[in-house]
Amino acid sequence: xxxxxxxxxxxxATPAQGDPLIHAEGxxxxxGAFTAVDNLDLTVWPGEVFALLGxxxxxxxxxxxxxxxxxxxxxxxxxxxxxxxxxxxxAVRRLLGYVPQALSADGALTGYENLxxxxxxYDVPRREQRARVLAALDFMGLADxxxxxxxxxxxxMVRRLEIAQALIHYPRVLFLxxxxxGLDPVARRAVWDHLDRLRHEFGATLFLTTHYMDEAEQLxxxxxxxxxxxxxxxxxxxxxxxxxxxxxPTLEDVFAYFTGxxxxxxxxxxxxxxxxxxxxxxx
Numbered sequence: 001x002x003x004x005x006x007x008x009x010x011x012x013a014t015p016a017q018g019d020p021l022i023h024a025e026g027x028x029x030x031x032g033a034f035t036a037v038d039n040l041d042l043t044v045w046p047g048e049v050f051a052l053l054g055x056x057x058x059x060x061x062x063x064x065x066x067x068x069x070x071x072x073x074x075x076x077x078x079x080x081x082x083x084x085x086x087x088x089x090x091a092v093r094r095l096l097g098y099v100p101q102a103l104s105a106d107g108a109l110t111g112y113e114n115l116x117x118x119x120x121x122y123d124v125p126r127r128e129q130r131a132r133v134l135a136a137l138d139f140m141g142l143a144d145x146x147x148x149x150x151x152x153x154x155x156x157m158v159r160r161l162e163i164a165q166a167l168i169h170y171p172r173v174l175f176l177x178x179x180x181x182g183l184d185p186v187a188r189r190a191v192w193d194h195l196d197r198l199r200h201e202f203g204a205t206l207f208l209t210t211h212y213m214d215e216a217e218q219l220x221x222x223x224x225x226x227x228x229x230x231x232x233x234x235x236x237x238x239x240x241x242x243x244x245x246x247x248x249p250t251l252e253d254v255f256a257y258f259t260g261x262x263x264x265x266x267x268x269x270x271x272x273x274x275x276x277x278x279x280x281x282x283x
Contacts, residue, residue, distance in 0.1 A: 026076030097166030107151030156187025
């Protein structure tokens, strides 16, 4: 378990720039009479950092769960890497990594042991597992914590380990649902730096949700603002700011303009409880 043996993390090549990595047409999800996602059209290109913003209850997490095959769409269609999320769900899952809000690391195991389990779950060849685990720990700045129990990690370290878990099989796209919720500014910056490095060094495609406007502005190549199950606006940060009246609008101004000033509203009791649990475990 010597971190010095780690090899450099190198994900699989992304598809050609001419082919969208994620594509959705008319994607819809209903729970009884309630429509969580309503006729959503979306395209994400290889190498992008795509931020999906919106108030609680806007449909962001539901959108991600359909794209990663955890929820069946009620209507419409979507593909990841050219594979249909319903008819070819197994192929889709092999292409992606997912970092949920909920805890996905086992505190009773070391960082190394957590990653080894994920390498086995993702069918990483046995002869490659050790090297990949050490490389992922090194890439996420956790090489010196490989033998430490995760329950003794800080919140920022836990989040970086969870990102490492999602990267162990070299996915083409990484989905992150509120990746820095509950972290202090220093820990948030450390996560940002590693995500930014993923994009610039390896061309990784990131699809994230966040309530932090500075996070979206720092990381995202394009931003979609979602409200009441629909996309209200889509473009680069500069393009979205140009659509908002006033002098030098901020991304928060953009958010309020396209959502009706609902930054702090929305969301069910269950969603609020889950978000607060995540914040507590990482604080």
